[in-house]
Amino acid sequence: MVELRTVSTQPYNDQKPGTSGLRKRVKVFQQQNYTENFIQAVMETIEGGSKGATLVVGGDGRYYLDEVMQIIIKFSVAAGIKKLIVPQHGLVSTPAGSHLIRKNKTTGGILLTASHNPGGPDKDFGIKYNVRNGGPAPENVTNKIFDISKSLKKLTYADLPDRVDYSQIGSQKIGDMEIQVIDGIDDYVALMKEIFDFDAIRCFLQTNKDTFKLLFDGMHGVTGIYGERLFVKEFGLPKEESLMRSTPLSDFGGEHPDPNLTYAHELVERVEKEKIDFGAASDGDGDRNMVLGKNAFVTPSDSVAVIAHYAREAIPYFRKNGINGLARSMPTSRALDLVAEKQQLEHFEVPTGWKFFGNLMDAGRCSICGEESFGTGSDHVREKDGVWAILEHYKIYGRNFFTRYDYEEVDSEAANNLIQGLRDLNIVGKNFDGFIVSDVEDFEYRDPIDGSVSSHQGMIVKFKDGSRFVVRLSGTGAQGATIRLYIEKYSNNPSEYATDTQQALEPLIRVALDISRLKQYTGREKPTVIT
Structure with missing residues (x-):
């Protein structure tokens, strides 16, 4: 018999979850009852009620994961x-967790991750509630979680004397609740075999x-x-030569697990030095990816466009099921739009956040989607693909030169003033x-599926030649504000296709910095990250 305990608590006013x-910071979650309050709020928000529900629970292995897992188990029993x-x-991984929710038809899941943010005692942690379609909770659900969190006065949990062990595959009972520990990789690999031609690879x-x-x-x-299961066991590649940094660590080895040219510099250097034909990196929780070759870096905006172009002929899943539509986030370059127009496919421009893609997928109107922030997905699960045919793609569609400047941990007031300054422009x-x-x-985005309106998603400055730049505040950081500046220029001049991205965009970058007054607002002479 498991004893339940009810204790008093004080609410926090900063527990509003975003799409992610x-x-x-870990130290915030470690405040008295901070994590407990949020988990209690999630339990009280579960669709159809928590009694009798089934949840997938796991995370990316970052610091503080086990402590939160134990809290979730205690509150789930209660x-x-x-x-x-x-x-x-x-x-x-986040995509594998999403697949487990869908495959097992569970009520939802709790994924413990801060994605591409750094980990460790002084770094970041995150808790994300996913609903039964496997995607992030929509805004009406996250708003309910927030409302409950602001008025909590008591917590109820199971008083368990010992830490629950989930290191061995099998089932165990905690009171009336079953904990089923599974191989977390098998189902994902099985799904990949349904999508890609493993024999051909x-x-x-x-x-x-x-x-x-x-x-x-x-x-x-x-x-x-x-990666070890796929590249070594399934495809027979030597581990030492084909994998790097493949052991999950609670602090990601002291590095920033964001797959871009700045934070994945070790991979970039090895690809160049060792003349690697195909290099790829993934972030902390596996929902972002970077692709590069010995002669070129493939921007995420290009990779999703290439995948869409070749999907029917190169990926068995799409040969069988066809393509219903394409979608990209608003800041992502318009390379995907060109593919959609040429192939006469419906396409959508949505705000940043995977939930917007999820609505379109659930309605059968989107098969392939992507964000410039190194995320590529489809209506089954996120995929990444080898895109060494990138130069052929430019010959067909032209090239969308694209870059992103990130200014991390900026003073929040200064960031908001910058956005308001752009709103007030008359240029x-x-x-x-x-x-x-x-x-x-x-x-502003009006969801064609549920009619909901998402306003103030980012400022876009467009030019008559088709160029543009976008400024938006990111919601994925754990401290201060992150300003993202996106710059895009289209060219159908073959003589320009091989031009270095920063060189091709340099005049437009100067104009974007001038109009936005980004340096004046932030006091920064250069961005934290350039991708």
């Missing part, structure tokens, strides 16, 4: 949860093992264990070093 869940499905050691890699080099960087996040028709402004837009 609640992200804070809330009447029927069953928790827990990947072995609590390790699961294996044959290619083995036939060309002396001439084609592949290197996957797990960045000491959770995807290292998936349509003005000429800035040859770039004539055609429109200034405060992006």
Whole structure:
């Protein structure tokens, strides 16, 4: 018999989860009852009620994961949860967790991750609630969680004398609740076999093992264990030569697990030095990816466009099911739009946040989607693909030169003032070093599925030649504000396709910094990260 305890608590006023869940510094979560309050609020928000519900619970292995897992188990028992499905050691990538929710038809899941943010005692942690479609909780659910969190006065949990062990595969009972510990990789690999032609990939890699080099960087996040299963066990590649940083570590080896040219510099250097043909990196929880070759970095905006172009002929899943539509986030370059128009596919421009793609997928109107922040997905689960045919893509569609400048941990007031300054601009028709402004837009999205409206999603400054820049505040940071500046220029001049991205965009970057007054507002001479 498990004894339940009810204790008093004081609410916190800063527990509003975003699309990516609640992200804070570890020390914030370690405040008295801070994590407990949020988990209690989630339990009281579960669709259909918590009694009899089944949840998937796991995370990316970052610091503080086990402590929060134990809290979730105690509160789940008290809330009447029927069953928790827990990947072995609590390790699961975000896309694999989403698949487990869908495959097992569970009520939802709690994913413990701060994605690409750094981990460790002084770094970041995150808790994300996913609903039964496997996607992040929509805004009406996160608003309910927040409302409950602001008025909590008591907590109820199971008084368990010992830590619950989830290191061994099998089932155990805690009171009336079952905990089923599973291999967290098997189901994901099985799904990948339904999507991709594993025999063809294996044959290619083995036939060309002396001439084609592949290197996957797990960045000491959770995807290292998936990479080892796929590239070593399934495709027969040597671990030492094909994988780097594949062991999950609670602090990601002291590095920032964000797969871009700045934070994945070790991979970038090895690809260049060792003449690697195909390099790839994934972030802490496996929902972002970077692709590069020995001669080119493939921007995420290009990779999703290439995947969409070749999907029917190169990916068995799409040969069988076809493509219903394409979608990209608003800041992502318009390369995907060109593919959609040429292939006569419906396409959508949505705010940043995977939940907007989820609505379109659930309605059968989107098959492939992507964000410039290194995330590529489809209506089954996130995928990444080798895109060494990138130069052929430019010949067909032209090239969208694209870059992103990140200014991290900026003073929040200064960041908000910058956005308001852009809203107040009256510059349509003005000429800035040859770039004539055609429109200034405060992006708003009306969801074609549920009719909901998402306002103030980012400022877009458009020019008559088709160029544009976007400024938005990111909600994925755990401290201060992150300002993201996106700059895009389209060219259908083949003589420009091989031009370095920063060189091609340099005049437009100067104009964007001038119009936005970003340096003046932030006091920063240069961005934290350039991608």
